[in-house]
Amino acid sequence: MTAADETLDVALQSWVDDANAPGTDFPIQNLPFGVFRHDFEERPRVGIAIGAHVLDCMAAVRAGVFDALSPPVRDALQSWSLNALMGLGRDDARTVRHAASRLLRADSDEGRSARTMRDVLLVRMDRVGMLVPAEIGDYTDFYASVFHATNVGSMFRPDNPLLPNYKYVPIGYHGRASSVVASGAPVRRPRGQRRPDPNAPPVYGPSAGLDYELELGAWLGGDSAIGDTVPIARAEDRLFGLSLLNDWSARDLQSWEYQPLGPFLAKNFLTTVSPWIVTLDALAPFRVPAFERPAGDPAPLPYLNDAADQARGGFDVTLAVHLASAQMREQGIAPLRLSTGTFRQMYWTFAQMIAHHASGGCNLRAGDLLGSGTVSGPDKGSRGCLLELTWRGAEPITLPTGETRAFLADGDEVTMNGWCARDGAARIGFGDCRGIVRAAN
Ligand code: MN
Numbered sequence: 001m002t003a004a005d006e007t008l009d010v011a012l013q014s015w016v017d018d019a020n021a022p023g024t025d026f027p028i029q030n031l032p033f034g035v036f037r038h039d040f041e042e043r044p045r046v047g048i049a050i051g052a053h054v055l056d057c058m059a060a061v062r063a064g065v066f067d068a069l070s071p072p073v074r075d076a077l078q079s080w081s082l083n084a085l086m087g088l089g090r091d092d093a094r095t096v097r098h099a100a101s102r103l104l105r106a107d108s109d110e111g112r113s114a115r116t117m118r119d120v121l122l123v124r125m126d127r128v129g130m131l132v133p134a135e136i137g138d139y140t141d142f143y144a145s146v147f148h149a150t151n152v153g154s155m156f157r158p159d160n161p162l163l164p165n166y167k168y169v170p171i172g173y174h175g176r177a178s179s180v181v182a183s184g185a186p187v188r189r190p191r192g193q194r195r196p197d198p199n200a201p202p203v204y205g206p207s208a209g210l211d212y213e214l215e216l217g218a219w220l221g222g223d224s225a226i227g228d229t230v231p232i233a234r235a236e237d238r239l240f241g242l243s244l245l246n247d248w249s250a251r252d253l254q255s256w257e258y259q260p261l262g263p264f265l266a267k268n269f270l271t272t273v274s275p276w277i278v279t280l281d282a283l284a285p286f287r288v289p290a291f292e293r294p295a296g297d298p299a300p301l302p303y304l305n306d307a308a309d310q311a312r313g314g315f316d317v318t319l320a321v322h323l324a325s326a327q328m329r330e331q332g333i334a335p336l337r338l339s340t341g342t343f344r345q346m347y348w349t350f351a352q353m354i355a356h357h358a359s360g361g362c363n364l365r366a367g368d369l370l371g372s373g374t375v376s377g378p379d380k381g382s383r384g385c386l387l388e389l390t391w392r393g394a395e396p397i398t399l400p401t402g403e404t405r406a407f408l409a410d411g412d413e414v415t416m417n418g419w420c421a422r423d424g425a426a427r428i429g430f431g432d433c434r435g436i437v438r439a440a441n
Contacts, residue, residue, distance in 0.1 A: 207251075
């Protein structure tokens with residue numbers, strides 16, 4: 001995609017007025033896919049975000065305004081999830097994007113006609129519930145920030161912070177697809193084994209170290225069979241789009257259980273995703289080079305090294321985390337920004353993560369979800385979890401109410417946001433990824 005893509009034209013305006021408001025996450029240049037449900041019905045529907053509204057894709061197909069799309073694409077848009085569209089792949093999804101753009105433009109024939117069908121095609125975002133946008137077959141969480149890995153390693157293993165494999169292997173673990181939930185779902189504090197006194201046996205009970213992890217989620221399209229690999233040069237073809245992801249983590253459970261096989265109950269109790277998947281077409285103006293490895297670091301092994309990926313494999317996405325305690329919300333105090341980071345500083349690209357994931361013959365399927373790993377940068381203000389921000393509780397954060405936090409308290413609301421902005425392109429955003437911590441059962 002180049003600037004010649006008419007859907008990215010910064011001058012485009014929509015007949016949906018709130019899509020033209022400055023600062024909206026969902027201008028007509030974004031058009032992310034999601035799955036929503038009317039409050040009054042059970043059946044989930046595919047939608048496209050436009051301003052403070054959702055374009056109901058099933059209604060659009062039934063109204064005949066998507067007749068130019070191929071029959072398989074129209075079928076996919078009437079499905080209960082995005083898996084069918086993800087299975088068709090990015091080229092077919094792009095035909096939907098182009099049709100939706102013309103339909104929602106203020107200055108097109110299609111737009112003038114669609115405007116008269118506004119009540120059929122559009123629903124207000126605050127009138128619908130958003131769901132996890134795909135049935136996730138498998139979820140894998142990576143560890144792609146070298147700054148996060150170094151910080152965490154220096155707390156868990158002071159004499160050996162960054163293990164020697166880090167700069168060769170995109171490190172990850174297989175997570176739990178069944179406990180991935182959409183933004184807004186409650187976050188029940190997990191119980192588990194922890195060892196508060198290192199000289200005494202472990203105890204079982206509510207985690208005292210509940211944390212968030214600021215990440216991007218990558219939703220995969222297409223399918224590859226068991227035994228197949230995905231060459232790095234074609235790995236991005238499998239990347240359907242991105243959302244925000246919060247890998248809730250219980251640090252006290254994690255430090256006790258993680259060796260020798262890695263995270264387990266410390267992370268499998270819940271993962272929250274933002275419900276709108278921003279496509280790579282929408283992100284095209286915000287592509288940047290892969291992270292530049294410092295002098296002395298090894299080059300990626302050949303199967304992870306591709307000139308195009310090195311030149312354009314990064315995403316210039318700014319990410320932020322806000323915290324509002326129950327007391328702050330009661331007193332009407334605005335959420336406190338805890339950190340701001342950028343995805344530009346990730347050591348591994350999503351293409352490298354995909355190529356590596358499949359390099360041993362593991363199949364990747366439409367609807368699979370990859371987490372990037374906590375997005376942290378070199379500065380304290382860009383640390384993407386409380387473990388790093390408070391240095392495992394040693395430097396607590398003070399909230400505007402005077403409350404302090406080493407880790408999350410019951411009632412705390414964590415909200416993540418992400419956006420892309422640069423001169424010459426329309427600003428686009430990812431919407432919210434939020435959750436409120438509830439007391440352990
Ligand atoms: Mn994580």
